[in-house]
Amino acid sequence: MRIGSIELASPVVLAPMAGVTNVAFRTLCRELELERTGTVSGLYVCEMVTARALVERHPVTMHMTTFAPQENPRSMQLYTVDPEYTYAAAKMIVEENLADHIDMNFGCPVPKVTRKGGGSAIPYKRKLFQRIVAAAVKATEGTDIPVTVKFRIGIDDEHRTHLDAGRIAAAEGARAVALHARTASQRYSGTADWDEIARLKDHVADVPVLGNGDIFEPADAVAMMDRTGCDGVVIGRGCLGRPWLFAELSAMLNGRPAPQAPTLGEVSDIIIRHCELLIAHYNHLEGGGEAKGCREIRKHVAWYLRGFPAGSEIRSRMSLVTTLDELRELVSSLPADAPFPTDGHGPRGRQGSPAKVALPEGWLDDPYEDIVPEGAEIMHSGG
Known part of the structure; x- marks a missing residue:
């Protein structure tokens, strides 16, 4: 899979997860893939960092942008709601050689984020979303750093935005788009709607479309790509406690037997x-x-x-x-020879229940309003 200047031998991407995908976890995933397959072939994205906190060099945020010497390509995900901070952060990444790829997060459903108009609330505001993507692309013009965008189906079933978001992102110069096939109101509950990944793939023909949601085994990735026609897969909760999953995915998607599960x-x-x-x-x-x-x-x-x-x-x-x-x-003291359990597969981490999305008052009144939401550019990264 090619994303701009980046050529990947395996169409597999590690999803940024707050408090999880730091340099330690990414290094471990890469080591296990190399050990078990002889190569490192996927894209491993760092924890989400806040654009404003990056620009203002918040110490915790700067520490979160740490990459290991052998990481290549270095992939950084930005949380942002403001075109000006987006441009400044992307320009800083370019000028200080902080990363080789910029991903932009418009999928976070956490209430503390959406109630201020951030995360998965942003794509509903089409013009603001367009300005933010355009700002990142402008800041990386003339470089080999591709910008990609990740989003959800929409705020809820009545306010679906993924087709517009994919079209807008591609038109503004994003080199790939990724869809978590749930609405924000679903959070991490229920079942991902892979059919919407297929719809997005049909709607956005110019750039790779990646699918995310309910990939817990290598066979799930194969099934998603076969069913939707997507160009790659993004792995989140499925790799929690299973950093060797990327070795299994790489092997299966490249037509090789998956390595044996660990004892x-x-x-x-x-x-x-x-x-x-x-x-x-x-x-x-x-x-x-x-x-x-x-x-x-x-x-x-x-x-x-x-x-x-x-x-x-x-x-x-x-x-x-x-x-x-x-x-x-x-x-x-653990029994070292115990085989990997048959019930050790499946969903991990947070799931929760569906809930009404917390939004700023009047947020749904005008989908084309492009005013930056006040207070949504939170200082500290995470969420």
Whole structure:
């Protein structure tokens, strides 16, 4: 799959996930793909960062933009609602060589974001959406840095915007578009509507269309591409606790047998490696290092051990781990030869329930209003 100047041997993209897809997790995914397939072939996107916080060099945001020396291409996702900050952030990325690819997030359904007019609320305002995409593209003119755009089907079933968003993004110079095939009101619940990915593919013929939603196994990716005709897939919750999934996807989509699923002993080694990478990532932050890395690994451990015979006591102790040595001791007590569980597949992470989308008052009155929503350009990244 080609996205502008970027040629990918595998049409697989890691979805940005707040608190997950930092340099430690991306490095782990890349290492496992290389170890199991002999190559690194997909696109691994960093956590979402806020355009304004990037421009104003907020220390936490700057730390989130860390890439490993071997990462190529370096992919950064921006959260933005303001064309001026969008242009400034993209220009900064270009001039300071911060990344090789810019993705733009218009899919976040979190209430604290949408109630101020950000995330998945933005594509409803067609002119504002157009100005934001155009600003990023303008800032990267004359470079090899492609701009891509990710969005949802719409705010809800009565306010669907994905076809307009895809058309507008492509017309303004985006080099690919990605659709999470849910509305914002669905959040992460229910079933992704892959038929809408097919509709978008039919509607946007000039650039690659990527599909996102309910890909938990390699066969799911194959099924989505066969059913919708999309050019690539974006993997989010399916890789939580399964960073080796990209090796399986790469192999299957390139016509090779998928590597064998790891035993609990192999997963234990992966957990330790993940924690080591987290500690290294946070070493330079105040209050970081081992303490921060061990706090971060706790949520991952629950995903890693899903379905394995670990026992409630070990799981409980791992959820409170404070040192790497303690973690090593705990995983060493697990039955190393336990095979990967048959119920270790399927949805992971947040799912929740559908709910009415929180929006600014009067947001739905005029879909062509292009006023920047006040207070939506939040300072801190994440969400």
